[in-house]
Amino acid sequence: MIYEGKAITVKEIEGGIAQLNFDLQGESVNKFNRLTIEELRAATDALKAQKNLKGLVVTSSKDSFIVGADITEFTELFAGSEEDLVANNLKANEVFNAVEDLPFPTVTAINGMALGGGFEMCLATDYRVMDKKAKVGLPEVKLGIFPGFGGTVRLSRLVGVDNAVEWISGGTENRADVALKVGAVDAVLDSDKLVDAAVAIINQCNEGKLDHEARREEKKGKIKLNAMESMMAFEISKAFVAGKAGKNYPAPVEAIKVMQKHAGMTRDKAIEVEAKGFAKMAKTNVAACLVGLFLNDQELKKKAKAWEKEANDVNLAAVLGAGIMGGGVAFQSALKGTPIIMKDINQDGIALGLKEAKKLLSKRVEKGKMKPDQMADVLNSITPTLNYGDFKNVDLVVEAVVENPKVKDAVLRETEDAVREDTILTSNTSTISIDLLAKNLKRPENFCGMHFFNPVHMMPLVEVIRGEKTSDRAIATTVAYAKAMGKTPIVVNDCPGFLVNRVLFPYFGGFIGLVRDGADFQHVDKVMEKFGWPMGPAYLLDVVGMDTGKHAGEVMADGFPDRMKHEGTTAIDVMFDNNRYGQKNDKGFYKYELDRKGKQKKVVDEETYKLLEPVVQGKNEFSEEDIIARMMIPLCLETVRCLEDGIVEDPADADMGLIFGIGFPPFRGGALRYIDDMGVDKFVELADKFADLGPLYHPTEKLREMAKTGKKFFG
Numbered sequence: 001m002i003y004e005g006k007a008i009t010v011k012e013i014e015g016g017i018a019q020l021n022f023d024l025q026g027e028s029v030n031k032f033n034r035l036t037i038e039e040l041r042a043a044t045d046a047l048k049a050q051k052n053l054k055g056l057v058v059t060s061s062k063d064s065f066i067v068g069a070d071i072t073e074f075t076e077l078f079a080g081s082e083e084d085l086v087a088n089n090l091k092a093n094e095v096f097n098a099v100e101d102l103p104f105p106t107v108t109a110i111n112g113m114a115l116g117g118g119f120e121m122c123l124a125t126d127y128r129v130m131d132k133k134a135k136v137g138l139p140e141v142k143l144g145i146f147p148g149f150g151g152t153v154r155l156s157r158l159v160g161v162d163n164a165v166e167w168i169s170g171g172t173e174n175r176a177d178v179a180l181k182v183g184a185v186d187a188v189l190d191s192d193k194l195v196d197a198a199v200a201i202i203n204q205c206n207e208g209k210l211d212h213e214a215r216r217e218e219k220k221g222k223i224k225l226n227a228m229e230s231m232m233a234f235e236i237s238k239a240f241v242a243g244k245a246g247k248n249y250p251a252p253v254e255a256i257k258v259m260q261k262h263a264g265m266t267r268d269k270a271i272e273v274e275a276k277g278f279a280k281m282a283k284t285n286v287a288a289c290l291v292g293l294f295l296n297d298q299e300l301k302k303k304a305k306a307w308e309k310e311a312n313d314v315n316l317a318a319v320l321g322a323g324i325m326g327g328g329v330a331f332q333s334a335l336k337g338t339p340i341i342m343k344d345i346n347q348d349g350i351a352l353g354l355k356e357a358k359k360l361l362s363k364r365v366e367k368g369k370m371k372p373d374q375m376a377d378v379l380n381s382i383t384p385t386l387n388y389g390d391f392k393n394v395d396l397v398v399e400a401v402v403e404n405p406k407v408k409d410a411v412l413r414e415t416e417d418a419v420r421e422d423t424i425l426t427s428n429t430s431t432i433s434i435d436l437l438a439k440n441l442k443r444p445e446n447f448c449g450m451h452f453f454n455p456v457h458m459m460p461l462v463e464v465i466r467g468e469k470t471s472d473r474a475i476a477t478t479v480a481y482a483k484a485m486g487k488t489p490i491v492v493n494d495c496p497g498f499l500v501n502r503v504l505f506p507y508f509g510g511f512i513g514l515v516r517d518g519a520d521f522q523h524v525d526k527v528m529e530k531f532g533w534p535m536g537p538a539y540l541l542d543v544v545g546m547d548t549g550k551h552a553g554e555v556m557a558d559g560f561p562d563r564m565k566h567e568g569t570t571a572i573d574v575m576f577d578n579n580r581y582g583q584k585n586d587k588g589f590y591k592y593e594l595d596r597k598g599k600q601k602k603v604v605d606e607e608t609y610k611l612l613e614p615v616v617q618g619k620n621e622f623s624e625e626d627i628i629a630r631m632m633i634p635l636c637l638e639t640v641r642c643l644e645d646g647i648v649e650d651p652a653d654a655d656m657g658l659i660f661g662i663g664f665p666p667f668r669g670g671a672l673r674y675i676d677d678m679g680v681d682k683f684v685e686l687a688d689k690f691a692d693l694g695p696l697y698h699p700t701e702k703l704r705e706m707a708k709t710g711k712k713f714f715g
Contacts, residue, residue, distance in 0.1 A: 003046040005039035010046060016054040017202055018047060019195075023061035030062050032117040032149075033070035037092055044098040055202030057195055058108040058125055065110050065134070066118025071143070071298075074291045075715075078282045085279035089148045093271050096150050099124040100220070100267075105205035105212040109194035110134050110185065115173065120149035123158065123219075126212040127201050128184070130176045131191040136184060139171040141245075143294060144287030144667070146255035148278035153270040156259050157219050159183050161233040164259065169241045169252035220267040234260040248532050248667045251281050285677060289669030292714065293659065296652035296670075300490065303649075304483050307491070310472055311480035312422070314338055314395040320411055321401035322349040322384070325428065327356025328456030329398050332485045334381035335361075335457075341383045341390055350384045357382055360457055388418035396481050398450055400428040403551060405436060412447070413440055424477045426450035430548075431501055431555040434467035434494040444469035450478050451498060452487075453661055454544075461660035462487040467494050490657050493647050496559025497552070499654065500661035502642060503671070505556040505564060506634035506696050508549070508572070511537035513693060514630055515571040515612065518620035521589055522604065527627045532665025537631065538589035539602060541572065542582030550576045563695035574611050632674070633687050634696040639671035640703050643713075651713040672713040681707040 003010040007024040020043055022030040030036070047056060060066065077088065099106065099121070106125035108114075114122050114136045122128050122136065130136070138147045138155065146152060146168060156164035163182045167174065176188040189197050204210040225233060238256050245252040258277035262270035281287055315338070319329045322344035330353060333340040344350045361378055364370040370378075383390070391397075397419065401411050408427060416425060425447045427437055438444035449465025462482040466475055475491060482489035492499045514524055525536025533540075541549050549572050557565040575581075575588055582588030583600055590602040622630075639654050648654045655670020668674050675683045683699075684707040690697040699707075706712075 002050060003039075003043040005035075005042065007036040008039040008043045010043050012053075013057070013195075014199065016052050017057060017199055018050070018053050018055070019057045019059055020047070021059045021061055022066060028062070029064055030060055030066040030118070031068060031070045032066065032121075033073060037095055041095045041098070044095065044102070047102060048098075053104055054206050055104045055199075056102060056106045056125075057198040057202070058106065058121070059195065060111060062112070064112030064118075065108075065114040066121060067113050068116030068118050068139075069149075071291060071294055074143075074282075075295070078287065078291065082279045082283055085282055086275045089275035089278055090272065092148075093150055093275065096120065096124045097267070097271075100216065105202050105210075107198035107201050109198045110136060111191050111194065113173070116140055116147070116151075117149050120147060120151045120154070122185075123151065123154040126205075126215050127186045127198075129187045129189060129194050129197045129201070130179060130185040131194060132176050132188055133191070134176055135173045136179050137171070137173040138168050139173065141169060141171040141249070141251045141255065142290065144249070144251050144284060144290040145278060145281045146251050146258070148274065150267075150271055150274065152255060152259050152274050152277075153262060153267060154219050155184070156263070157221065157223055161223065161225065161230075161237070161259065161263075165233075165237040165241070165256055168255050168259075169237070169245070171252075222266060223263040225263065230260070230263050234263070248665065249286065250284065251286070254281055286667045289667055289673060289677075292669050292673060293656070293666055296656050297488075299652050300488060300656055303491070304479055304489055307476040307479040307489075308483065310476035312395060312424070312473065312477045314477060314481045314484065316341070316394050317481065318343060318391060318394045318397045319353075320344075320397065320399045320415060322353025323400070324352070324356050325452065325454065325456065326400045327353035328360075328454070329400060329428070329452060330382045331357040331360045331378075332456050332487075334378045336485050337381075338481070338484055339381040339383070341385055341394060343385050343388070345386065347386070350386070354379075354382070354384060388415070391415070391418040391423075392420055394419055394423055396424045396426065396477060398426050398428055398452075400452075403429060403432065403548070405432050408432065408437055409440055412437060416441055416443065422446070424448070424474050426478055428452050431497050431552045433496060434465050434470070438467045438469060445471040446474050448474045448478055449494070449498065450482065451500075453500075459661070460488045461500070461657060462489045463498050463500060463657070463661070464489050464491045465494055465498050466491060488656070488660055490653050490660075491649070492653075492657070493645075495642075495645065495647055497556050499642055499648055499657045501552055502556065502560075502647070503635055503638045503658060504662055505553055506638040507631060508537060508541065508553070509564060509566070509696050510631040510634045511541075512566060512570045512572065514622065514627065516615055516617055517622075518616055518618045519622050519627065521571070521608075521612075523622075524627055524631070527624050528631060530624075531628055531632075532668060534663040541575075542588035542590055542592075542602070544582070545584050546572060546575045546581045546588055547584075563698075569615050571612055571615055574615055578611055580608075580611075629686055629690060630693070632671075633683075633690060636671045636675055636683070637687065637696070637699060637703075640675070640700060643672070644700060644702055676712045676714055680712065681710075683707075 001011050010020045013019045024030045107127040108122040108125045110130040119136045138151045140146050159182045179185045180188050205212045241252045262273040317333050317338050318341040319326045320343050322342045330340050330342045342353050361375045365375050434449045438447050448470045451463040453459035464478045479489045521538040525538050528536040580587045586592040591605040592600045595601045651672045655672050658664035687697050687699050
């Protein structure tokens, strides 16, 4: 044994060739934490001290090579000064440079995932061989940063500027065939042949058939473009990526600027430029928010894993109500491997549900994500029916009929009589109380909410809603089924609107108030889109549907009359009363026409302004700051109340629910992190400025207490 640590071992395998193997003890994956980097330094020193070595093969004992840096260390690391961050990066880079400078040829055998720092490790060796099923990439921009272990330097010299820009600024995970085509790896093979192939490459280097020295010098040298070519390549890339990433995500463009800056430098100087750029991005609020999101997401996954241990198996599911929603649920369940019965009361409903599933599957086939025979298998996993014939075999039911308590009550009672005593019943309700729906059930302990968001196949969140009598078994089984469907489940307690809609409707309340006070709804949309929302409030209401908006608004007003009841007629009432339901019937706040590709596009409709005249009191010009404050304060305060009322367990659940459920701007981290970033005291001060607008704008006593004592929601 040449070296033995807790993350890395080095031994001689054959004819003077050494194997450096990553296998981080006590972890399911390899990652670059402080320990691993220190051991890599020691292992490299031990390799240099060996007299007769002819080469090195780098491997991993885990299912993946290395998944990247240990992100749990980022919060502490990024809290340091920019100078400390630069020094820290340069220290880590000494280790990767030492690997690159070993006095013999080096080859990495890539299995599973090699991402971020893991792929940067691969780039430090002379050659790379890759398992057919593996993926490589540098996804750091998704955390608001870019590669910091030499990735921008080595990749841009290895695969050319265009490919490096695409991989780094897009944060893509790339398949083996793509990596081979651009020259990021040298061979693609079955996993059991990787080490032999690596050894063969080393032998060819030692026989003079391959020139690893020239290979190495190319990677450590300058980018081979003249000044004009370099300027063209980088300037075009910057313009394109800036348009795609938008100004709220600076890292993709900053990565290109850094590559442009070090293009004419050799390795050590280039790495200094990268380290400075990395530190600058690491200190942005965007990076802090995106790293926070990643950690919150890991927390959610941990919670779901804990629930899964208590769950019953769901081998067969059923959905009641086969419309667009029911069809979406059936599609998602079947696609992810859980067969499902789709029941409706008439043939038209069944036809609509199957049409929805077929449409979604056909799109996958068109995009090459699925073969036609796989599409047939998925469709065959959906069993349409008009009766309860096979329901004795069903493990979990999703009720997705119309949002009407009387109809839901009747359907749920009927279903309870048709299923086994241990079957879990769930309701895909967006606003109706779970306790209310459980009132007439014989087995309320087997019942909970399972709120999907529309469109089901695209929206990642599922709210699993616990009623007063819901058992842990019902929650656990529903969480496990949601995860099996590829969704992110969040467990919330029962109240009108649960988490997401309860928080969304005060936001709409802010919008209604702005229109009433004379704001132009289009201007409000533009300001909120610039703030980072995927769509402004008027456009969002059109997408949700004015009928749904009005109905849900009434449920919320009944539940929280002090702050969610609106006096007189609102802008939503006007749209609803004039049959302007939004995209459903091609007119709401906007008109909808089909573009050349047959997609709905929104068009300004002057008629809307005429219809709104009776509800507008005066004409006011609002600054962007005032629009943002009037929209965001109610949403943030309601999120605070959900936390205080115990509707969600912790701040992470609340913020992730808003990001996954309504597209809260990810780079702002969520409503509670938004308050933290502003400062709780400053937020309370801002809310008090708008106090005369009513209770939606009044901070809670606990929040005022936090403001006084300097407490935060996170850390």
